Amino acid sequence: MLKPITKQYKDLSTADRFGFAFCCDRCGKEWRSDTYTFDINGFELPIDEKIRSMLWNQQHEEAYERANREAGAMFNRCTECGCRICDDCLIQAELEKDGTCKDCGDKNNQI
């Protein structure tokens, strides 16, 4: 299983839907991924419980990886400490430059 992009994430998946929330490493602000509906993949109902759970696990992992990738694009990466932060926690010195988190920014200001 892929490592989550932020330190904290929540699995919001249910028996028939997949969804995830990722939290900003600094302020904990939550970003929620799209939700995806569980698809029985052409199997006829009533579906065997073993097949259902196999399909569910497979799709759950795919949904997680997709959400994790999306989260990677949503959160900024601090160039100093490497934490993943939301736009509110980002300090960008110049527009084209990657920024740092406010904690690292404060540290730099004190020197």
Ligand SMILES: [Zn+2]
């Ligand atoms: Zn934040």
Ligand SMILES: [Zn+2]
């Ligand atoms: Zn930082």
